[in-house]
Amino acid sequence: MRALCVDRLAEDFAGCSIRSIDVPRLADGQILLKIRAGSLGFPDLLMTHGGYQHKPELPFIPGGDVAGDVIAVGAGVDTFQVGDRVVTGGLGGAFAEYGSYAAATARKIPDQLSYAEAASVGSAYLTAYVSLVRRANIQPGEWLLVHGAAGGVGLAAVDLGKHLGAKVIAAASSDEKLRQVSEAYATDALVNSSQGFREKVKDITGGGADVIYDPVGGDIFDESVRCIAFDGRLLVIGFASGRIPSISVNMPLIKGFSVVGVRAGEYGRRFPERGRENMEAVWRLVADGAVKPHVHRIYALDDWRTAFSDMEERRVVGRVVIDPSR
DSSP: OEEEEEOSOOGGGTTEEEEEOOOOOOOTTEEEEEEEEEEEOHHHHHHTTTOSSOOOOSSBOOOOOEEEEEEEEOTTOOSOOTTOEEEEOOSSOOSBSEEEEEGGGOEEOOTTOOHHHHHTTHHHHHHHHIIIIIISOOOTTOEEEETTTTBHHHHHHHHHHHHTTOEEEEEESOHHHHHHHHHHHOOSEEEEGGGOOHHHHHHHHTSOEEEEEESSOHHHHHHHGGGEEEEEEEEEOOOTTSOOOOOOTHHHHHHTOEEEEOOHHHHHHHSHHHHHHHHHHHHHHHHTTSSOOOEEEEEEGGGHHHHHHHHHTTOOSBEEEEETTO
């Protein structure tokens, strides 16, 4: 089969190439998928040069959330049959024509979702759910400021925040991306973060945002500290800007806010029952149509470099998806 492999860690994706490798063997309890869609996340970019906390052994295939058709089932699997459309995920493997996955981690795709939409749910909406529900305990009517709102993880927080009854301020680096975000999810306010946002957020909210969702880090985090409300929750999702910020602890003391770290996958590993509840809640919302994943574009496997560059250069609105079957 053809697969995008990372054979060495290097800048500018120099260690990545499409190669012909063996189709993975099917073990007991597994299903073999013909992959139709794999979502690209910022951690995938970081892992190509060793910049992410998870460092898989070389060589590896990037891509986490994945959707496709079951073409074989292993011994002991009675929950799926050949031909089922399923969605699952892991820490890699999505950018290949075939993949083997534990049946216990997979679920059937709701009829109304395409493969690309299904692959856009998992990590993005799970991160949003753990952040807003479990960690921030956001309440209806509270002001939610979402940074990186045009990206897959940010856009999921905008969507879920609106469903939860929050007043959502979408922040992104261009007016055009903000326009698309607003059209997709009817946000309550928009802020171009490239022009500074502290005073505008304070004016919109009447003092500060109750919850700030920050997958960007760097200067965005620094300025967020200046526009958070008393008793606010500043959610640390990641550092897409490349700089890990720091904070003087007198700021949360004086302003009475919390800095809250969010690792959605680790949360589920530490609290397995809550982890199952989180994923069930996300997929129930999707199946009911309460939230709707937004796909930026579907790329062929041969166009992987364009997909990676579009994400790295922040030219996307929503989830970037690679279809290895194209």
